[in-house]
Amino acid sequence: MRYVFITGTSRGLGHALLDIFKEDRIISISRSEVETDVELFKTFHVDFLDEQALEEAVPEIFSCIQPEKGDEIFLINNAGAVNPVKSIANIDAKGFLDNYKINVLAPALLMKGFVDAFGELQATKRILTVSSGAALNPMEGWAAYCSSKAAVNMVSDVLRLEMDRLDYPILSATYRPGVIDTDMQGEIRSADPEDFPDISKFKDYKSSNRLYPAETVAYVAKRVLTSDNFGFSESYSVSDFL
Numbered sequence: 001m002r003y004v005f006i007t008g009t010s011r012g013l014g015h016a017l018l019d020i021f022k023e024d025r026i027i028s029i030s031r032s033e034v035e036t037d038v039e040l041f042k043t044f045h046v047d048f049l050d051e052q053a054l055e056e057a058v059p060e061i062f063s064c065i066q067p068e069k070g071d072e073i074f075l076i077n078n079a080g081a082v083n084p085v086k087s088i089a090n091i092d093a094k095g096f097l098d099n100y101k102i103n104v105l106a107p108a109l110l111m112k113g114f115v116d117a118f119g120e121l122q123a124t125k126r127i128l129t130v131s132s133g134a135a136l137n138p139m140e141g142w143a144a145y146c147s148s149k150a151a152v153n154m155v156s157d158v159l160r161l162e163m164d165r166l167d168y169p170i171l172s173a174t175y176r177p178g179v180i181d182t183d184m185q186g187e188i189r190s191a192d193p194e195d196f197p198d199i200s201k202f203k204d205y206k207s208s209n210r211l212y213p214a215e216t217v218a219y220v221a222k223r224v225l226t227s228d229n230f231g232f233s234e235s236y237s238v239s240d241f242l
């Protein structure tokens, strides 16, 4: 049996992942309602901006399955936010904090919950955290987003080290999904050019049809996560597969 926990399933890449993993038992974790024909094994609703609610929900989320020896358990930390797309001078504390709650704290708490629940289990246990090229390349106007994705990469990397001690380690890696045709790109294109000088580049990606469909990126994510080599590398990029 394969169990797949996926965050941010209401739209974008997370929604596309539902279809890709439809043969498996999906545990959907989202803030908004999820409209899908895919049968969901369990659904949870939690707003990652409410860290207390998330911390309380995490043990319940991971105890909703009773995996057995030999099962496969995956967690895909997909939910994310790009805003605020503003120059550092124009971001306030709440702007930084809200972004970090969604992009860093929530995946970190979910990783912790996964370790607490399944650390000792003799099973295939894998965590894929959706990161971004922005973790590696600074972009004007993206201080919160770039730094949050760099931070979550490091949480995943530290987990890799800590797993070396376990008999049945949890494998963890990050995934750079390229530029995907989702609402997030719409938000990027609607930023103020004063704050985001590279906006024309992103408008060009859209007008010249160079955005990856979410379905393609989801398909590659599954290839990465189910590969025999998963975890050999700390990070994967969609561009390595397309």
Ligand SMILES: NC(=O)c1ccc[n+]([C@@H]2O[C@H](COP(=O)([O-])OP(=O)(O)OC[C@H]3O[C@@H](n4cnc5c(N)ncnc54)[C@H](OP(=O)(O)O)[C@@H]3O)[C@@H](O)[C@H]2O)c1
Residues within 6 Å of the ligand: 007, 008, 009, 010, 011, 012, 013, 014, 030, 031, 032, 046, 047, 048, 049, 077, 078, 079, 080, 081, 082, 102, 130, 131, 132, 133, 176, 177, 178, 179, 180, 181, 182, 183, 184, 185
């Ligand atoms: N799109 C790109 O070009 C691109 C590029 C590189 C990396 N990524 C990464 O890929 C992942 C998916 O992005 P996407 O393009 O699919 O974005 P998207 O279409 O904007 O969807 C974002 C998802 O995250 C959820 N989310 C946002 N705020 C949340 C909160 N406070 N609590 C719980 N869930 C929340 C949203 O739920 P609601 O519907 O409730 O808002 C939605 O399901 C993200 O980690 C993103 O950083 C995207």
